[in-house]
Amino acid sequence: LAKTTQPISMDSYEGQEVNITCSHNNIATNDYITWYQQFPSQGPRFIIQGYKTKVTNEVASLFIPADRKSSTLSLPRVSLSDTAVYYCLVGPKAAGNKLTFGGGTRVLVKP
């Protein structure tokens, strides 16, 4: 399974764009990149998933360069409620895949 590396923490301010980069140098051909958000006392929540180039939904954008060895989650115009831990996961999209959640990135949005 591809190991991921992401910053431990990031601070931002309301209204700013937050970009979190995840490194996954040994990503496999059939691996997808998925990001989750976790608030205190809650389970992780799926944000976005992609394989290559760019994926956008109503919550975030995911940028994946051609070599796929890294990816960047972009949160536009964050608010205080976006304060959470964000996890980057890499693995095949198959039933029973052993997705491993690392330490994640703690994002603190300040007023």
Next chain:
Amino acid sequence: DTAVSQTPKYLVTQMGNDKSIKCEQNLGHDTMYWYKQDSKKFLKIMFSYNNKELIINETVPNRFSPKSPDKAHLNLHINSLELGDSAVYFCASSQAGWGYTFGSGTRLTVV
């Protein structure tokens, strides 16, 4: 209508006791999981069932025994509880490897 529901939300028990955590999903997903989140917030997969069949069984003590009576339910039974079992346990489900949907967690405290 909660998609993945776990009970109980909190569980405080003495060492040596046996306890169970129940999980139900109403999403029609074919795969369910149990994850353990430790104090450092790392989420580690414990078990996974696909259509009632055990497909992932990570290296956990055999005091932990999952049981899936049907596709919508996955319970976790823990025998002879130890202090080190204290953690938050999350149930999750997915369909064909797409994004997981997590429950809100069960905080287990062994005293």
